[in-house]
Amino acid sequence: MRNVLAKRIIPCLDVKDGRVVKGVNFVNLRDAGDPVELAAIYDQEGADELVFLDISASVEGRATMVEVVKKTAGEITIPFTVGGGISHVDDMKRILRAGADKIGMNTAAVKNPQLISEGARKFGSQCIVVAIDARFNEAWGEWEVYTHGGRTPSGLRALDWAKEAEKLGAGEILLTSMDADGTKDGFDIRLTRAVSDLVTIPIIASGGAGTKDHFYNVFTEGKADAGLAATIFHYKEIAIPDLKQHLKSRGVEIR
Amino acid sequence: MAIAIIDYGMGNLHSVSKAVERLGYEALITADRGAILAADGVILPGVGAFGDAMASLRETGLDAVVREAAAGEQPLLGICLGMQLLFSESEEHGKHEGLGILPGTVVRFDSGKLKVPHMGWNKLSFVQQDSPIFTGLEEGHVYFVHSYHVKPERQGDLLATTDYGEDVTGVVGRGNVYGMQFHPEKSGELGMSLLRNFLLLTEAKN
Numbered sequence: 001m002r003n004v005l006a007k008r009i010i011p012c013l014d015v016k017d018g019r020v021v022k023g024v025n026f027v028n029l030r031d032a033g034d035p036v037e038l039a040a041i042y043d044q045e046g047a048d049e050l051v052f053l054d055i056s057a058s059v060e061g062r063a064t065m066v067e068v069v070k071k072t073a074g075e076i077t078i079p080f081t082v083g084g085g086i087s088h089v090d091d092m093k094r095i096l097r098a099g100a101d102k103i104g105m106n107t108a109a110v111k112n113p114q115l116i117s118e119g120a121r122k123f124g125s126q127c128i129v130v131a132i133d134a135r136f137n138e139a140w141g142e143w144e145v146y147t148h149g150g151r152t153p154s155g156l157r158a159l160d161w162a163k164e165a166e167k168l169g170a171g172e173i174l175l176t177s178m179d180a181d182g183t184k185d186g187f188d189i190r191l192t193r194a195v196s197d198l199v200t201i202p203i204i205a206s207g208g209a210g211t212k213d214h215f216y217n218v219f220t221e222g223k224a225d226a227g228l229a230a231t232i233f234h235y236k237e238i239a240i241p242d243l244k245q246h247l248k249s250r251g252v253e254i255r
Numbered sequence: 256m257a258i259a260i261i262d263y264g265m266g267n268l269h270s271v272s273k274a275v276e277r278l279g280y281e282a283l284i285t286a287d288r289g290a291i292l293a294a295d296g297v298i299l300p301g302v303g304a305f306g307d308a309m310a311s312l313r314e315t316g317l318d319a320v321v322r323e324a325a326a327g328e329q330p331l332l333g334i335c336l337g338m339q340l341l342f343s344e345s346e347e348h349g350k351h352e353g354l355g356i357l358p359g360t361v362v363r364f365d366s367g368k369l370k371v372p373h374m375g376w377n378k379l380s381f382v383q384q385d386s387p388i389f390t391g392l393e394e395g396h397v398y399f400v401h402s403y404h405v406k407p408e409r410q411g412d413l414l415a416t417t418d419y420g421e422d423v424t425g426v427v428g429r430g431n432v433y434g435m436q437f438h439p440e441k442s443g444e445l446g447m448s449l450l451r452n453f454l455l456l457t458e459a460k461n
Contacts, residue, residue: 004369004377004418004419004420005374005375005376005377006375006376006377006378006396008375008376043443046443048376048443070269073269073270073273074269074270074273074276074277075273077274077440077441077442077443077444077446077447078398078441078442078443079398079438079441098269099269099270101441124302124303125372126372126374126400171372171374200370201370202370202374202375225375255376255395255396255443
């Protein structure tokens with residue numbers, strides 16, 4: 001299928017108890033831990049979308065996240081996804097009502113796939129992002145889905161799960177290669193391409209971005225619709241305006 | 256200077272309201288006829304199904320209020336489903352009558368050719384560059400999320416299109432009535448500029 005939409009660049013923010021954690025190094029931030037301020041800066045820099053990953057473990061932390069979503073919705077002019085800790089339709093409703101555009105689900109969707117169909121029916125497929133953490137399983141010769149933040153092998157084949165998620169009504173797949181994550185050696189092109197060729201819903205590739213050309217490769221060879229990264233943006237190793245300029249100059253459709 | 260954002264139980268009004276406030280205008284989320292007609296400008300937002308939205312507008316009597324506002328002087332802007340509702344009818348899950356403020360129909364994308372919903376950043380092409388809604392602006396990308404699109408009956412009502420396998424209506428306008436299929440409040444700088452241009456029209460009328 002032809003795709004005329006612009007490829008998206010998506011910074012991901014890990015948020016715990018309402019604070020950004022993991023490597024934020026913006027010199028011009030008043031408060032480096034404030035997710036709302038950071039989100040606004042990414043918006044101004046030309047990010048096409050944002051992902052918040054709530055890694056709070058407590059009920060209080062989750063409640064704080066709703067407040068962050070509310071504030072963020074009032075500050076930014078691009079769509080954003082909130083993932084982490086969503087295990088019920090009521091959780092989705094709370095986050096969407098607070099102003100998020102999409103909901104990301106990972107472990108909860110593996111445990112209870114009906115959550116995908118229920119969410120899609122209630123809020124529309126465009127709101128439902130299924131996050132898949134995949135690692136190559138040598139014995140299988142293909143990728144396995146991991147849950148619980150990458151700690152637990154699920155026994156599910158990533159390609160099967162991606163297809164199933166699409167069938168259940170997922171609007172998008174956020175695909176993280178655990179093999180590539182943190183290496184800065186580039187996105188996992190094989191994995192991304194395999195999933196992109198299999199499903200018709202958009203794929204957000206994640207894990208391994210280290211250079212501007214890594215994004216180029218994942219958009220062209222990997223056929224990804226969006227590229228997500230965290231530390232390289234947070235540490236300004238790659239500035240979003242430069243990245244977008246670079247991709248544009250190489251002929252990629254970019255906003 | 257208040258902008259009425261019509262609350263008829265469909266979709267998230269928070270983002271639209273905040274965007275209006277950020278541009279320096281007072282935003283009033285309301286279902287009250289008096290408040291809507293007294294406002295300097297009116298925004299009809301909307302996310303969801305066409306039939307449900309029309310049913311909700313009828314139940315609350317807001318359908319007549321929107322028509323009244325459109326017939327008046329104050330600028331009116333329909334966003335996403337809110338724009339589709341301005342037209343005569345939709346074929347989303349059967350035939351549904353719309354507000355009939357602008358002539359035209361809402362049809363489904365030709366499935367098979369491209370992914371539906373049309374979701375993401377797509378480039379807007381100005382058909383009527385001299386429309387006040389585009390003053391000072393250049394063509395660029397805006398954020399769309401929709402499975403149905405508008406076929407206006409009058410070519411003159413079409414202000415901008417986007418290419419999604421075919422020409423898709425992006426912006427419409429006639430007199431004081433405007434519509435945007437994409438979400439200006441989610442469309443970065445260009446989206447905010449389009450919204451600002453609409454809000455400037457509300458000042459010109461006073």
